[in-house]
Amino acid sequence: MFFQKDFGQERITRIAPTFTVKFRHKNWNYLFGTLEGSVSHRLIEPLYNFERLLQQRIENGLQINHQTDRTFFDFWISYPQNTRPGYTRQEQFWGGISAEFSAIRNPGFQFTIPIQFTAFHAGGQNINSPLPVRTALNAAASLSLLWQNTTSGFFRSARLDAYAVGYSENAEKSYSGGAFYPNLTVRFRPATVLFSYWNGRNYRAEFGGDLYQNYTRRYNSTYQEANRQLLIMRFLKAIPITEGLWVTVRFEPHYDFGNKKFEHSEGVYISFQR
Template structure:
């Protein structure tokens, strides 16, 4: 585990002049503190996706006590008929009510409970306590406990699966985020499974960083940035009885991202981004996977319109594998696919129709239709989904003022 953390810190040091790369999809309805307010009528910027420097429109004061509710209802139907990933449906709801306290203006403490209920299942899938401490100091933010998870990191889908917002909603560990006019950075560690002496399983850790450097000024007619992304997953440990070999997997991505505003009443902007990706099994000859190295090419073009966004994506992967990434992009079958199946050369064309409907500042409904064509198999699959995001806070009062008044 020590080598894993040292490598993660080293890569983070190399990218300290980089920032958070926007994912190729506009996921702000899933990440913004106000799902129905941030996107609509706003020009997407470097800080828009995943930025959480302001948790609500009201500026917090020392002593503020609040209650918050994060509610998420999802339906995603994957009509897939291939050996990498067969079709399945995700349908359920997740709730996270919390108490929020500000000991100081810069320190935010949250504690609550996370509830996950899949429809068609009479029992709760998860009931877990949640806790987060967030210290914001200028452009810097340090998060301890339940970090800002999944889509908040801003990865492209081959590196981090969109479905993690439903299947892996909580991440626990440490996170550092930096947001300036040109630079944005997200460095994180998610402690997946704690190891204890004598157990029959390995410790599991995931982590990485997502960043980009903005090349153009805010007033420039074209917004151009250079993204840098890195993920890692580690299975190991020394005090278990399993004595399985250590496994450490790395993924890297970089490229260029551009957005051109069109200022039309219907056609609003064009987004283009292209990435080169690498896969490296860094397990020191303890290889468990069919491939030890791989690479990929990922090209996206999006037309933003008044009514919906249309996006076309091309994926070409050679022996590519990302343990946290979207199932469809991999050269190794997922747990939903045919066991042991591999496809060394993947060539895919994805077309997406995306629309967010504003319900209120606190709520938005997202609709997505996503056909995908496999050139090798000459196979057309598709998925579609509906997602309702609601996030809001209410101020209960200021405990600090009450305490000061009682001392007088």
């Protein structure tokens, strides 16, 4: 069972039964039902909003994943919304492939190639919806370098990712866009610091982070920015409380070059896993 209770609400906002049929053969997993989704897809935030972990946690559909010391592969098709003849709402499908291959893997150095692709479709037959049939594609690829300190010290590791991100959509008319998204992640003994730069033009992702979109998601608004440039810093501190119980504190300031604004967000997360 899945229970969701939001602060500020007097009632439980969602109760949903979950089930998964899972077959495992060697390093391959085949799932039907509730998926190992959300952040388990390992998608970058422009393709998948981190807050969906809290807001839209459940994904149902079909999934095949594979993981070894050198490779990661995840393929899934989920069904976020169904429809029936005569309904006004569209049915929705969302799926993709997320893969990462380690070309070089040494105790202190790794060179990996992450590739990510997602597809979103909204439509349906014999329904009464004024919305157009839409198919949106998003893709990202990077060359990633990881250095790890093999001895104990103040610097634990550093990772550099340089993502090229693309977007294409076919609805009433075609849309396309893209972005450059380099990231530097440095792990110190007390905390982890991430530096990110985003330069996106005409970019959109159905489930991507709101901060990266060139098209607003504000209700009843058509505002858009052709180009969006951001400098983002993230400070993360994981505090172990006891075995299996962690508190994670996040502080994320960012500067919007186009609007000349400095903004920030904070979060505290408590997680338990045994």
